[in-house]
Amino acid sequence: MFRMFKKGVLLILREKRTFIIFMLIYTILIFLTSLFLENSLAGNFGEVSGYLVVIFLFTSLILSLLYAWILVSRKRRDWATLKCIGYTNRNIITIVSGIILFTSLMGLLIVIEILFHYTAIFTYIDTTEISTGLPFILIGLYPVIITTVLFILVQVISIALIYRKVLKVRPIVALKRVGE
Amino acid sequence: MPVDMDTMIEAIDVNKEYRRSGAIIRALADVNVRIKSGEFVIIQGPTGCGKSTLLNVLSGLDFPDSGKIIFDGENIARSTEDRLARIRRMKVGFVFQDFNLISTFTALENVESVLWPTVLRASEIENRGINALRDVNLLDRKDHYPVQMSGGEKQKCGLARAIIHRPRVILADEPTGNLDPQSEKEIMDLLKKINKESDTTVVVVTHREKLTSYADKIVQMKDGRVINVK
16 A cells, blocks of 8 residues: 555656645645634634634645546546556555645645744844844644644545545546547 | 366357447447467457457456356456456456556556555566566666657557566557557567467457467457357
């Protein structure tokens, strides 16, 4: 199973454009969800931040579904070929899961990287006694961890929803002539 | 019905119909074919005669409306999709007319991909992949992507993918349909070599009459029926 996961990662790393676009969207969504979760937990902006967290998570679900749908539809012939050479539906959904989870994890790593640098920069600025009025820590650790767990749950839901589409890819499609 | 131990694949009273634009097309009509282990069989006939449909049902890619498909002693006409996938992974190698290589994988990765769902170690898979590419004289192209290969090279890669798991049967659907005469001869010679050296059963679907010289058995089809076996 882990090997199939790795092959999914290999597959998407070579499809740079799709990978980068979705990774950046995930990065923005994870950042905004963490930020508003932080504000919601701190009681800032009243109920609005709570609603925004739900909206971002819902957007993430739609995005993950779209991503999975694009992966299954655009590569339909490849999945059919893999079924012809002996891949089960489970093998294929594992590859798709690897692609989706890896992309969102990369988005998460970028957010963590940005937050580390943000904290480091503003800690340094503080030592120079220049006042910026911005907080040292933009988002705490807990909101990021909670966001990560929520995002992984959302990915799992989208993978479960797209499973039916994988089942519908018939191996016989691989034998059809190109353009037929 | 007792199954002859020599029989690799057998179609018994197989029928298959399609609906297209409201009309019913009888793709296979009472087809009976027996393919023995180690045979080189060519299914030949004009376009639309049902030969590809026959290959599809023989391989479990499509189900017959009625009749039996006995594959290596097992009736696969009503097997589950997962069971059929496992049979194909263990016993069948496919060669496609359009090569069907995955564009983002190198030649070696395309060949190895058959064994990725197995429990074999990565080093063993790589060794087998390299050996399969060597067998089809394509080792020097192992790190090339499909877009960097010629049609003949792509089909050699497809052939290496079909033999990496040492299948009992190779099923080829118009394997030389998109190739020039030189590459066509190379691919057919390779199929014959695999058939002879490893006793692998080879079933080739083609509309080209000149390829019948490679066959031990020729199954001629017309209008969904087997009209001659020689």
